[in-house]
Amino acid sequence: xxxxxxxRRNVRTAPTYTLWYKDFAYTGGIPANATRPSYIxxxxxxLRYFPLSEGPNNCYNVNRVPKxxxxxxxxxxxxxxxxxxxxxxxxxSIEGTQVYSLKSGWTGQDSQAFLEVLVFITDRSVAICxxxxxxxxxxxxxxxILQVDDGAYxxxxxxxxxxxxxxxxxxxxxxxxPKFDEDYSGDHWGGDRFWHPIRTFIQSAxxxxxxxxxxxxxxxxxxxxxxxxxxxxxxxxxxxxxITYSMDVDPNRNYxxxxxxxxxxxxxxxxxxxxxxxLINGDVTFPGVDIVKMSGDRYTALVLNTTMAVKGRTLxxxxxxxxxxxxxxxxxxxxxxxxAQFTTFPEEVRALQTLKSALGLPLRLGWNxxxxxxxxxxxxxxxxxxxxxxxxxxxxxxxxxxxGLKGFLPGDxxxxxxxxxxxxxxxxxxxxxxxxxxxxxxxxxxxxxxxxFDGSIPESLGQLTALHILNLNSNSLSGRVPAAxxxxxxxxxxxxxxxxxxxxxxxGLRACGPHxxxxxxxxxxxxxxVVFLLLILCLVCWWxxxxxxxxxxxxxxxxxxxxxxxxxxxxxxxMARHHNHGHARTAxxxxxxxxx
Numbered sequence: 001x002x003x004x005x006x007x008r009r010n011v012r013t014a015p016t017y018t019l020w021y022k023d024f025a026y027t028g029g030i031p032a033n034a035t036r037p038s039y040i041x042x043x044x045x046x047l048r049y050f051p052l053s054e055g056p057n058n059c060y061n062v063n064r065v066p067k068x069x070x071x072x073x074x075x076x077x078x079x080x081x082x083x084x085x086x087x088x089x090x091x092x093s094i095e096g097t098q099v100y101s102l103k104s105g106w107t108g109q110d111s112q113a114f115l116e117v118l119v120f121i122t123d124r125s126v127a128i129c130x131x132x133x134x135x136x137x138x139x140x141x142x143x144x145i146l147q148v149d150d151g152a153y154x155x156x157x158x159x160x161x162x163x164x165x166x167x168x169x170x171x172x173x174x175x176x177x178p179k180f181d182e183d184y185s186g187d188h189w190g191g192d193r194f195w196h197p198i199r200t201f202i203q204s205a206x207x208x209x210x211x212x213x214x215x216x217x218x219x220x221x222x223x224x225x226x227x228x229x230x231x232x233x234x235x236x237x238x239x240x241x242x243i244t245y246s247m248d249v250d251p252n253r254n255y256x257x258x259x260x261x262x263x264x265x266x267x268x269x270x271x272x273x274x275x276x277x278x279l280i281n282g283d284v285t286f287p288g289v290d291i292v293k294m295s296g297d298r299y300t301a302l303v304l305n306t307t308m309a310v311k312g313r314t315l316x317x318x319x320x321x322x323x324x325x326x327x328x329x330x331x332x333x334x335x336x337x338x339x340a341q342f343t344t345f346p347e348e349v350r351a352l353q354t355l356k357s358a359l360g361l362p363l364r365l366g367w368n369x370x371x372x373x374x375x376x377x378x379x380x381x382x383x384x385x386x387x388x389x390x391x392x393x394x395x396x397x398x399x400x401x402x403x404g405l406k407g408f409l410p411g412d413x414x415x416x417x418x419x420x421x422x423x424x425x426x427x428x429x430x431x432x433x434x435x436x437x438x439x440x441x442x443x444x445x446x447x448x449x450x451x452x453f454d455g456s457i458p459e460s461l462g463q464l465t466a467l468h469i470l471n472l473n474s475n476s477l478s479g480r481v482p483a484a485x486x487x488x489x490x491x492x493x494x495x496x497x498x499x500x501x502x503x504x505x506x507x508g509l510r511a512c513g514p515h516x517x518x519x520x521x522x523x524x525x526x527x528x529x530v531v532f533l534l535l536i537l538c539l540v541c542w543w544x545x546x547x548x549x550x551x552x553x554x555x556x557x558x559x560x561x562x563x564x565x566x567x568x569x570x571x572x573x574x575m576a577r578h579h580n581h582g583h584a585r586t587a588x589x590x591x592x593x594x595x596x
Contacts, residue, residue: 001062003143005077006031006046013043016182020044020142025062027368028054033080034141037106038113040178040194042142047077049088049139052132055366057377059129060143065121069150071191073116074128076102077141088136091376093129094119097341098374099166101133110178111169111196118153118191118335120161123346129369131377148191151222155256155307158337165256165335169247171198172331174208174232186226187219195229195331201245207235209328211264216300218262223303225331230262230301233330236321243319243327249310253336256307257317260331263291263298276327279318280308288322307337341373342386344393351415352382352395359400359429360407371395385418394418401447402426409448411436421445425471428452433472435460445469449496457482457503470495478502480512 004011004020008031011020023031026048034047050058072094078086089102092115099117106112119126126145130138153165172179172195181192200206210232218227236243249255257280268274271293278286285306295302315334319327349371356367365380372384372393383397395416405427413422414436421444430452437446438460446464449471457477461467462484470485470493477500485495486506497503504512 001065001145003060003062004042004044004046005048005140005142006034007044011044018042018182023048025060027059027061028363029058030054032139034139035078035080036141037076037078038110040110041075041077041113044077044142047079047139047141049079049137050130050132051137052134052364054363055368056132057129057366057368057379058138059127059368060140061125061127062143062145063125065124065126065145066147067122067124069118069120069148069152070126071116071118071144071146071148071193072126072128073114073144073146075114075141075143076106077139078107079137079139085136088139090133090135090138091131091374093127093131093369093374093377094164095121095127095340096343096370096373097164097338098131098376099164099338114194116167116194117338118148118165118167119340122161127369129377131374144192146191147189149189149222149224152189152191153223153256153258153335155305155337158307162340164338164340166338168249168255168334168336170195170331170333171245172196172229172232173198173234173329174210175199179228181226184226184228186228187224189221190219190224190226199234201234201243206240206243207237209233209235209265211299213264213299215262215264216297217295218301225260225301225303229260230330231264233262233264233328235265236319236327238326241321241324241326243329244316245318245332246314246316247334248313249315249334250336251313252309252311254307254309255315256305256335256337257315258333258335259286259304259317259329260333261289261291261302261304261328262295262300262330263328264330265328268292269298274321274325274328275323276319276321276325278304279316279320280306281310281312281314281316282318291328341375342391342393343370344372344384344395345390347415348395348418351412352379354410354412358407358410358412359405359424359427361400362404365403383421396442397421399423400427405429409434409453413437414439416440417442419443423447424451425449426451430454432456433458433461433477437461438463440464441466443467447471448475450474453477456480457485457497459484461485468493472497472500474499476500476502480505481509 002020003023005023007022009022012018029048029050031046031048034045087107089104091098092100094117100115128143132138170193175197176199178197179195181190199208215227215230218225218230234243271290275288275290277284278289286304291302292298319329321327352371361367367379371379371382378384381398381400382395384393385396386393396418397420401423407429408431409429411434417440419440420442425447432455433453435458438458443464444466446467453475456479459482462482473496479502481497481503497509504510
């Protein structure tokens with residue numbers, strides 16, 4: 001995988017038509033046009049730079065990388081804009097281990113225009129981070145992640161997934177052209193290495209040898225050195241029998257040295273014709289080297305390796321002929337052996353990333369990469385401790401007071417199970433205090449004062465038996481202070497609940513009303529619901545009755561004339577009946593007299 005930093009589309013570059021993917025997996029930064037500092041730098045036109053305003057730590061987090069052994073190579077660039085620092089200096093870490101610090105003058109040295117390391121990837125992801133040092137903004141032109149043989153560059157018992165090899169130099173002797181393995185037509189499992197050319201070690205009369213003959217035992221596992229590497233060489237002369245190469249290194253480090261030979265001089269044909277000692281910093285490391293004897297034949301590759309501690313600032317390799325014969329060398333590789341740093345518990349890193357998002361942490365805090373390593377660049381506001389039993393770092397303190405935070409406190413903070421102190425005071429954090437805080441049993445100090453927390457204080461905080469400082473003052477909390485907290489105020493605990501208008505239940509706060517059990521509260525709630533339903537039912541019945549009355553009145557109003565007519569007729573009939581009844585009664589009364 002090759003990434004062209006800052007590019008918005010995939011790019012292919014001459015002369016090998018190499019594919020570079022468009023920029024992705026970065027945590028921040030700004031794309032810009034690029035200036036290439038070296039002719040060996042890939043011909044790419046963009047880069048990504050990371051201003052300090054976006055934080056001191058920025059990374060490329062590349063996921064879905066199969067488990068294995070990889071060459072990781074990073075090319076540095078220069079921002080093609082006026083008023084930019086022409087030579088930024090910064091630190092680089094791989095998987096939490098600081099592997100390199102750019103030194104002043106790197107733009108004038110081809111071998112320092114890029115960083116290359118060999119690293120084992122075990123968790124299917126690789127974090128490549130850039131750390132500002134105050135000397136310009138880190139600017140990255142490209143990143144390459146190239147898989148190599150799992151056994152590549154085995155140097156001894158210390159070799160393994162806890163070791164990183166940083167390339168210090170690679171020299172191909174006797175040629176004047178810089179070459180990558182692609183230019184050599186090398187096997188891709190070699191990692192497409194860059195070989196810096198050197199025709200002389202600046203001695204009186206170094207001679208160059210070259211051949212087009214086939215070289216046996218080249219391009220084989222696990223290092224897959226290209227055949228062309230052994231087809232040129234530097235040979236000493238009668239006037240200067242020793243061949244000496246010196247280079248500057250960082251002191252008090254371990255270095256692995258790989259020396260390459262093939263007998264390509266036509267004047268040397270049998271065993272014993274060329275024998276020499278190899279000295280490193282004055283000590284004989286390989287005595288009596290006979291290339292034909294040790295490789296088995298002429299035109300056959302031979303590789304010698306040794307690893308040593310270097311206390312000074314110089315590493316000197318000397319080939320000293322024995323019995324007057326000349327020395328020869330085809331190539332040199334030097335690696336710094338770096339012990340990989342132990343990283344932070346992954347679940348705690350994920351919890352901090354969730355916290356970063358939920359709290360809206362400003363970019364200037366630079367929460368990218370691993371919070372605890374490299375130890376030269378820890379996260380601001382996160383305190384780390386090392387667990388010797390698990391060989392992992394953990395977070396034991398958060399100090400993010402007065403940082404202008406405006407988010408909420410997520411329950412995932414409980415996954416920081418080793419926390420002893422939390423200080424989030426003086427921000428604008430809103431929402432409820434997560435009850436899961438009560439599961440961090442190691443918590444001794446909790447300061448959430450001067451925020452916008454609301455709701456009640458979780459009962460679970462009473463389970464924090466180690467808690468001796470609790471500041472919840474100046475929030476919008478309400479309800480009764482948990483009894484388990486209020487009962488510990490006399491046990492040397494410093495608890496502050498003031499300036500929360502809704503809190504009650506302890507001295508210094510207002511008195512709470514009668515305390516109801518959960519069952520009583522549920523009963524009251526159900527009773528209130530029943531009363532409410534009955535009220536609704538009564539209102540519905542009254543409304544229907546009212547509607548019926550109104551409907552009857554409307555009907556009565558429409559039938560009024562007919563009702564009046566019927567009333568008069570009934571009156572007339574009753575009057576007639578009354579009149580006839582009167583006549584009948586008179587006749588009855590007068591009847592006897594008529595008969596008489």
